[in-house]
Amino acid sequence: MKILVCISHVPDTTSKINFTENDTKFDTNGVQFVINPNDEFGLTRAMWFKEKQGATVDVVTVGDKSTEPTIRKALAIGADSAIRVDAEPLDGFQVAKELAKVAQDGSYDLIIAGRESIDYNGGMVPGMLAKLIGANFINTCVSLEVEDDKATAVREIDGGKETLTANLPLVIGGQKGLVEESDLKIPNMRGIMMARKKPLKVVEPVAETPLTKAEKFEKPAPKGEVKLVDADNIDELIDLLHNEAKAI
Amino acid sequence: MSVLVYTESENGKLKKAALEVASYAKAVADAIGGNVTAVSINSDNNDDLANYGVHKSLEVSDEKLQKFNADAYAEVITQAAKKVDAKVVVISQSANAKYLAPLLSINLNAAYASNVVDVPKTDNEFTVERTAFTNKAFNHTSLSTDVKILGLSNNAFGLKESKAEMTKEDFSAELGDDHFKINVESVDKNTDKVSIADAEVVVSGGRGLKDPKNWGMIEDLADVLGAATACSKPVSDMGWRPHSEHVGQTGKPVASNLYIAIGISGAIQHLAGISASKTKVVINTDDEAPFFKAADYGIVGDAFEVVPKLIEKLKDFKANNA
Ligand SMILES: Cc1cc2nc3c(=O)[nH]c(=O)nc-3n(C[C@H](O)[C@H](O)[C@H](O)COP(=O)(O)OP(=O)(O)OC[C@H]3O[C@@H](n4cnc5c(N)ncnc54)[C@H](O)[C@@H]3O)c2cc1C
Ligand SMILES: Cc1cc2nc3c(=O)[nH]c(=O)nc-3n(C[C@H](O)[C@H](O)[C@H](O)COP(=O)(O)OP(=O)(O)OC[C@H]3O[C@@H](n4cnc5c(N)ncnc54)[C@H](O)[C@@H]3O)c2cc1C
Numbered sequence: 022m023k024i025l026v027c028i029s030h031v032p033d034t035t036s037k038i039n040f041t042e043n044d045t046k047f048d049t050n051g052v053q054f055v056i057n058p059n060d061e062f063g064l065t066r067a068m069w070f071k072e073k074q075g076a077t078v079d080v081v082t083v084g085d086k087s088t089e090p091t092i093r094k095a096l097a098i099g100a101d102s103a104i105r106v107d108a109e110p111l112d113g114f115q116v117a118k119e120l121a122k123v124a125q126d127g128s129y130d131l132i133i134a135g136r137e138s139i140d141y142n143g144g145m146v147p148g149m150l151a152k153l154i155g156a157n158f159i160n161t162c163v164s165l166e167v168e169d170d171k172a173t174a175v176r177e178i179d180g181g182k183e184t185l186t187a188n189l190p191l192v193i194g195g196q197k198g199l200v201e202e203s204d205l206k207i208p209n210m211r212g213i214m215m216a217r218k219k220p221l222k223v224v225e226p227v228a229e230t231p232l233t234k235a236e237k238f239e240k241p242a243p244k245g246e247v248k249l250v251d252a253d254n255i256d257e258l259i260d261l262l263h264n265e266a267k268a269i
Numbered sequence: 270m271s272v273l274v275y276t277e278s279e280n281g282k283l284k285k286a287a288l289e290v291a292s293y294a295k296a297v298a299d300a301i302g303g304n305v306t307a308v309s310i311n312s313d314n315n316d317d318l319a320n321y322g323v324h325k326s327l328e329v330s331d332e333k334l335q336k337f338n339a340d341a342y343a344e345v346i347t348q349a350a351k352k353v354d355a356k357v358v359v360i361s362q363s364a365n366a367k368y369l370a371p372l373l374s375i376n377l378n379a380a381y382a383s384n385v386v387d388v389p390k391t392d393n394e395f396t397v398e399r400t401a402f403t404n405k406a407f408n409h410t411s412l413s414t415d416v417k418i419l420g421l422s423n424n425a426f427g428l429k430e431s432k433a434e435m436t437k438e439d440f441s442a443e444l445g446d447d448h449f450k451i452n453v454e455s456v457d458k459n460t461d462k463v464s465i466a467d468a469e470v471v472v473s474g475g476r477g478l479k480d481p482k483n484w485g486m487i488e489d490l491a492d493v494l495g496a497a498t499a500c501s502k503p504v505s506d507m508g509w510r511p512h513s514e515h516v517g518q519t520g521k522p523v524a525s526n527l528y529i530a531i532g533i534s535g536a537i538q539h540l541a542g543i544s545a546s547k548t549k550v551v552i553n554t555d556d557e558a559p560f561f562k563a564a565d566y567g568i569v570g571d572a573f574e575v576v577p578k579l580i581e582k583l584k585d586f587k588a589n590n591a
Binding site for chain 1: 337339340363367369370371372374375376380381382383384394396398400401402403404406408409410411412413414451452453454455456457458460462463464465466494512515518519520526527537538541544547561563564565566567569570574575578579586
């Protein structure tokens with residue numbers, strides 16, 4: 022089985038979010054970038070397939086040179102080779118088009134992406150990619166098994182779960198649950214050394230025009246002070262929730 | 270110019286979110302000058318849509334669409350959009366809507382903006398405001414295609430009544446085997462409990478509750494309020510609660526009217542995911558817990574004393590305000 026894991030390079034979850042150039046650009050100053058958390062679960066699941074079922078695992082990111090430490094980390098975790106599409110990602114559609122080219126060139130059986138990239142929260146790249154290449158697509162995937170050319174997946178729905186089956190080639194939008202948090206792979210010294218020797222191929226973009234543009238950013242208005250209610254005065258809380266907040 | 274809204278139903282009944290997206294679609298139609306057409310799949314009665322500005326209701330009833338199937342549903346909406354020559358297609362951000370949206374976007378060659386929180390501005394370009402960086406920022410996004418898809422964040426617009434003369438029309442989409450390549454083997458849905466996505470009120474517990482055995486009072490509080498239960502990430506990582514209850518930046522987003530956090534410190538990743546909720550209440554022993562900076566109301570106190578009292582008082586309140 023040939024697996025491709027799509028990796029979005031995102032600010033660490035603790036990052037302070039600021040903007041520059043008149044609030045038109047995300048300020049990367051002092052920001053630590055990591056593998057998108059949803060993709061980390063997918064990557065670890067891919068490693069499981071590699072170890073248990075003999076798969077090869079490539080990772081891909083669409084981004085400039087600054088994203089290379091993030092994909093090197095994926096190599097250190099155990100991916101066999103990495104591809105970087107040398108383009109500045111501007112929207113989900115453009116990224117999906119670039120990934121579609123990589124996916125078609127590599128004829129992958131399984132493409133593991135994340136449910137959502139935690140920076141732009143688009144939630145669109147995996148589905149668009151699947152449609153573009155004519156593969157099956159399962160979103161919010163919390164469990165995935167593959168036998169021969171058939172996949173069984175569990176998808177999270179509002180208020181429950183659903184079990185689905187589909188033939189390969191398949192694209193998933195994965196998340197926590199694909200593997201347990203405690204099973205997430207962290208690169209060790211040997212992995213880091215080996216990663217240096219693994220291939221990282223830089224490919225030219227197909228240069229698709231994005232369909233959307235992030236024109237301007239804004240930060241939420243600062244919050245007012247919290248109203249403290251005495252632990253012995255629950256009636257006051259109920260009154261505030263009912264009459265002031267109109268929340269109950 | 271026409272706006273198409275996909276109004277979701279469950280077991281034949283329109284969801285509340287359907288009325289919200291209809292309200293929003295009406296506002297979009299007013300902004301671009303046009304009418305709203307709704308498309309629904311196996312919904313028994315769509316009369317209520319007329320109260321929220323829907324002009325025409327396209328009604329699909331098809332045995333093959335009993336279970337949700339993203340490809341087939343996206344195809345139905347695609348054909349409906351083409352039929353009414355829709356310039357804007359409005360959907361919710363339910364799990365199913367988010368699943369089908371990117372497929373719809375490719376079908377229609379339409380730009381898709383997710384997590385939209387406001388009516389588009391159309392004076393110059395067509396721009397919408399959406400949340401980004403998991404609620405840590407807003408982003409004004411322009412969409413450049415002829416047809417556009419907008420995914421409205423839950424509870425971002427609310428219900429706005431607007432009476433319309435609505436006509437109904439049976440609509441059947443042409444679907445081939447190709448649209449049913451994914452098989453739904455089984456659905457495991459908790460039908461007697463409201464889901465986090467649909468809930469008006471969410472009661473959430475953190476590590477401060479110390480033991481999974483202590484969740485009885487969280488469930489009781491949720492029962493009184495008709496709320497969904499949720500938890501912080503470590504609580505689900507330790508297996509105290511199911512993963513499906515994990516909320517926050519890497520879990521489920523919460524955009525309820527009321528969010529009550531009990532024994533949760535308020536880490537940045539937690540707050541990011543729940544901050545779209547309108548009113549936030551925190552109950553925590555530590556008055557320095559960061560959650561107090563994000564909350565509207567707070568009680569500094571021991572959950573094991575405060576929560577049982579709150580349950581009793583709320584029962585009285587509900588009895589008097591029924
Ligand atoms: C400094 C910086 C600035 C950026 N500015 C913008 C901007 O202004 N507007 C904008 O939309 N995007 C911008 N991006 C790109 C953004 O990080 C995403 O790569 C891309 O836009 C898709 O976002 P999404 O939220 O739609 O992805 P989603 O659809 O939410 O992503 C889902 C999954 O798709 C895959 N995926 C997403 N992006 C990539 C990628 N680049 N390479 C490989 N796999 C990927 C991952 O598996 C991910 O989990 C910027 C990135 C950086 C580093
Ligand atoms: C990459 C990454 C992603 C993450 N994503 C998420 C996410 O999506 N969601 C999330 O929740 N977390 C997330 N986290 C974890 C986050 O950083 C915090 O560790 C976590 O939210 C803390 O959970 P907690 O508030 O339940 O526990 P704690 O931080 O341990 O807080 C427990 C609180 O309970 C209070 N308390 C103790 N006893 C009582 C009592 N008797 N009555 C009342 N209060 C009491 C304490 O004062 C304390 O404030 C993420 C972390 C990382 C690194």
